[in-house]
Amino acid sequence: xxxxxxxxxxxPALAVLSRLIAALFGGYGLAVLSGWLITLLLAHxxxxxxxxxxxxxxxxxxxxxxxxxxxxxxxRDSLRAWLGLLVPAALMALPxxxxx
Amino acid sequence: xxxxxxxxxxxxxxxxxxxxxxxxxxxxxxxxxxxxxxEISQWMRPELNVPVVSTEAALDSATRYxxxxxxxxxxxxxxxxxxxxxxxxxxxxxxxxxxxxxxLIHPQTGDTLTVRDTRGGEFFYxxxxxxxxxxxxxxxxxxxxxxxxxxxxxxxxxxxxxxxFKEFFTFRPGKGQRSxxxxxNALAVLSLPYHLVITYTGLLTLIFLYLPFNPQPLYPxxxxxxxxxxxxxxPAPEATGEAAALADFAPMLTTASARxxxxxxxxVTVHHPxxxxxxxxxxxxxxxxxAFNPQVAVFNGVTGEFVRAAGNPSAAATTFGVLYGLHxxxxxxxxxxxxxxxxxxxxxxxxxxxxxxxxxxxxxxxxGQRQPFGVRLVTALNRxxxxxxxxxxxxxxWANRLLPVDMAQRAEWEIHLFFIVWTLGLLFAxxxxxxxxWLAQLWLxxxxxxxxxxxxxxxxxxxxxxxxxxxDSAFVWFDAAMLALSALLAVTARYLQRRARQARRSPAQxxxxxxxxxxxx
Numbered sequence: 163x164x165x166x167x168x169x170x171x172x173x174p175a176l177a178v179l180s181r182l183i184a185a186l187f188g189g190y191g192l193a194v195l196s197g198w199l200i201t202l203l204l205a206h207x208x209x210x211x212x213x214x215x216x217x218x219x220x221x222x223x224x225x226x227x228x229x230x231x232x233x234x235x236x237x238r239d240s241l242r243a244w245l246g247l248l249v250p251a252a253l254m255a256l257p258x259x260x261x262x
Numbered sequence: 263x264x265x266x267x268x269x270x271x272x273x274x275x276x277x278x279x280x281x282x283x284x285x286x287x288x289x290x291x292x293x294x295x296x297x298x299x300x301e302i303s304q305w306m307r308p309e310l311n312v313p314v315v316s317t318e319a320a321l322d323s324a325t326r327y328x329x330x331x332x333x334x335x336x337x338x339x340x341x342x343x344x345x346x347x348x349x350x351x352x353x354x355x356x357x358x359x360x361x362x363x364x365x366l367i368h369p370q371t372g373d374t375l376t377v378r379d380t381r382g383g384e385f386f387y388x389x390x391x392x393x394x395x396x397x398x399x400x401x402x403x404x405x406x407x408x409x410x411x412x413x414x415x416x417x418x419x420x421x422x423x424x425x426x427f428k429e430f431f432t433f434r435p436g437k438g439q440r441s442x443x444x445x446x447n448a449l450a451v452l453s454l455p456y457h458l459v460i461t462y463t464g465l466l467t468l469i470f471l472y473l474p475f476n477p478q479p480l481y482p483x484x485x486x487x488x489x490x491x492x493x494x495x496x497p498a499p500e501a502t503g504e505a506a507a508l509a510d511f512a513p514m515l516t517t518a519s520a521r522x523x524x525x526x527x528x529x530v531t532v533h534h535p536x537x538x539x540x541x542x543x544x545x546x547x548x549x550x551x552x553a554f555n556p557q558v559a560v561f562n563g564v565t566g567e568f569v570r571a572a573g574n575p576s577a578a579a580t581t582f583g584v585l586y587g588l589h590x591x592x593x594x595x596x597x598x599x600x601x602x603x604x605x606x607x608x609x610x611x612x613x614x615x616x617x618x619x620x621x622x623x624x625x626x627x628x629x630g631q632r633q634p635f636g637v638r639l640v641t642a643l644n645r646x647x648x649x650x651x652x653x654x655x656x657x658x659x660w661a662n663r664l665l666p667v668d669m670a671q672r673a674e675w676e677i678h679l680f681f682i683v684w685t686l687g688l689l690f691a692x693x694x695x696x697x698x699x700w701l702a703q704l705w706l707x708x709x710x711x712x713x714x715x716x717x718x719x720x721x722x723x724x725x726x727x728x729x730x731x732x733x734d735s736a737f738v739w740f741d742a743a744m745l746a747l748s749a750l751l752a753v754t755a756r757y758l759q760r761r762a763r764q765a766r767r768s769p770a771q772x773x774x775x776x777x778x779x780x781x782x783x
Contacts, residue, residue, distance in 0.1 A: 185414075197476040205480055212480040213491035214578035220476045221582060224465045228413045235274045235418075236267055262479055 180240040188247035189230035193223040195254045202261040268422060275418040276620065280640070282408040283617045287647045289405060290613055293390040293460075294606030295383070295655065297591065297599055300347040302383030305740045306662045308722035309377055312349035315369045317342055317526050318512045323372035324353055325511065328535070332363060337498065338532040343369050345526075345549065347736075350375075379672040380662055385680075386655075391468070394677065399471070406472050412461045419450060436761075439622045446615040449608050456605040457612070463589035466582065492582075494574035496543070496560060504538040509566030511542070517568050518544040518559035525550035532563060540564055543572065549592040555583030614648045642691040649703045650687025652751075656710040656744075657683040663714075663721045697762055704755035711748035715741040 197219035204215035230247055237243035295302065304310070315323075324340045332338065335355035343351045354364035366375040381388075388394075393401040433444045450457065465472065470489060477488040490497070515527055528547035534540045540563025545556050558572040587593060591602055621644060624637045633641070658680040665672055665679075690699060718741065719725025729737040 194473065194475050197473060198479055201476065202479050210578075211491070211576065213488060213574065214576045216477045216480055216488060217492055217578040217582055220469055220473050221466065221578075221585070223469070223473055223476070224410065224413065224462060227410060228417055231410075231414050232271070232274070232417060232421075236270050258479075 177240045181234045181237075181243050184240070184243050184247055185231035185234035188234060188244070188251075189227040192230045192247060192251055192254075193227040195251055195258060196226045197223050198258045199254045202258060206261050271418040271421040275415055275422050278411045278418070279415045279613075279616050280620050282411045283613055283620075284643055284647045285404075285408050286412055287610060287613045287617070288651055289390050289408060290606060290610040291651055291655075292386040293464075294603055294610060295386040296390060297594070297603045297606065299383030299387050300344055301736045301740060302386070304347050304349065304382075304736045305718075306380045306382040306659070307349070307377045308718070308724050308737075310349035310375060311724070311734075312369055314345070314348040315343070318515055320351055320369040321511050321515065321527075321530060323369055324351055324367050324530075325508070326372040327365065327367050327374070328353060328355060328532075331365070332357075333536060334358060335363075336501065336534055338530075338535055340530045340532075342526075342528060342530065342547075344528075345547075378662075378667045379669075380676055381673050385658070385677060391464075394681070402468055402471055406465060406468060409461055409465050413458075413465070416450075416454075416457055416461060420454075423447065439619070442615055442619045442622050446612060446619055449612040449615060453605040453608045456602075457609050459588055460606070460609065463585045466585050467589055469582075492574060492579060493556060494558070494572050494579070496558070496572045498533045499539045499541050501534045502538045505536060506538040506540065506564045508532070508535055508540060508563055509542075509561075513566055514542060514544060514559075514561045514568075517561075518546075521559055521571070522546050522550065522557060535563065538564060541569075548587075548590075552587045552593045553580055553583035554587035554590060554592070555579045614644075617644045617648070638695065641695060642688065645691035645695075645700060645703070646684070646688035649700065649707060650684055650691065652747075653687055653703060653707045653710065654680045654684035656707060656714065656747075659714055659744075660710065660717065663717050697758065701755055701758060704751050704758070708748045708751035708755065711744045711751065714744045 197216075199219070200222075201215045201219035204210040204218060205212060208215075210218070233246050234243045237246055320342050321340065324342075325338075328335070328338050328340075332355040334357065336358055337356045339354050341352045343349065348369065351367045351369045352364070353367055354362055356362055366377065367373070368375050391402055391405045392398045393405065433448060434440045435444075478484070481488040489495070511530070518527055519525060526547040527544045528549075529545040531543040531545070532540065533543070542561040542563045544559045544561065546558070548554060548556075551557075555575070556573045557575070560569045560572050561567065562569055591599070594602055617640070621637060621641050624634075626633060658676055661676040661679040665675055669675065687703065690703065694702075715726050718737075719727075724734060724737045726738070726741050728734075729741070
């Protein structure tokens, strides 16, 4: 009974917190991963000097971060918010891991 | 979130904007003041009135000083006078034991400059990313998070608006919440490209701090190698221990300038002066181009021969350099600088109106209803930044003129006074909420601005009628800017007063005005 009456009070707050964590840390993780992917692709398939490969990967990082954070709050529920970040993360992590 | 995509973006815009709004307001306003950092620094050191000297002559003065005072140093670093601030030449040097010395050198005589101790425009520059009274790195992380949230608020704000083009031409004054919303929209859309660029490039200026893991795949050693390669930094040479005289600098300056389409030198670094291995690095003046990635000409310090170019001219580094350069805008000529300043002020006002709007939407529906604590707190904080910060900034200028010139820790006290006045503004906003408090502080700040040229004329030899005759432009412009700000604040105060009076007179007006003025109460 208790849990039933309390549910409406803490549920939304917890959902916002979950999205906040997804936006803050998930977004940052995606920014770093996307940078790594660009850097490694450039380093392996072009003759870009290594410093420039890293720089090129870094520059769009904040845009990736911002888009990820927007997604975390735009998704219909917090499960989708997390999935929307974890799926691209996994897709990028595979080539990064292979090329590292 | 519940509801549509646009609704969830509106929610995100409201709350992300609120949590960092006050800090962002401070970052934007002090960052905007930084466009005139050199001019503010000049104004705050009124005893420095040095004519423009050639780069060669200035460098000659610097080496004369350093030869006498820092002959044993392992490195000299000389920042040549900026064309916008010809009196200041800064040098620092490193002793063999690793300790540092520094001095402001007179570009003409080569003596140290004795000026009042002040941080000048440097204070606002540092404040806008290093904050104050706290270590720099955590401060930069906080500011970075604010900038990131600003970027998110900008994008979600754009999404929230259905008719961005139409809203640009919509202004419904005197209609309460609607007017604040229109003002917020117009300010945002008017300089939207500026807001996006300044926020993104601001993040980029500290990208090496914010994304330290990115070099990992190609630089597993995680030291300064990546940074050195990215900016094309040349490591210092080893000293030989054999003495050898330094070559003449003038031909080096000519060679360097010829490599840069005639642009001037900005920074000269001398490694191991007086040693056979001496090396001279001459860096191009950053205001001579948009991109900020350094261009360096390296010379043999003993023979004076050009050795090589340093810096990283690659496409990636130049892209980074241009984005960086757009943020710091060293290249901006006076007219462009003024436009950038206006865009910065529009950004500041956008944040301010956004903060006010949050309160407007949460006004009690019926008169006499108590404001919730949260609304009252936000209202007070809004006033503390929107008008409190300008008061504190002008007080900083007053402190510069009124504190005794030989006072101990003078520069620190100028800054302490800035924060004391700011804190008093917050207390005032909390203890005396309401339109009357707003008006009092608006008039006070207007008076402080208007009287500052007078105080300047009384305490220095560079007062308004004289400076106008002599073409002492930085001083004339500073005084003119203060008078213009004073007029702006006075007009705002008059407007609010008139509206309040009208509201008292007619009940019909009152109903409409109630919502437009209450956010201030």
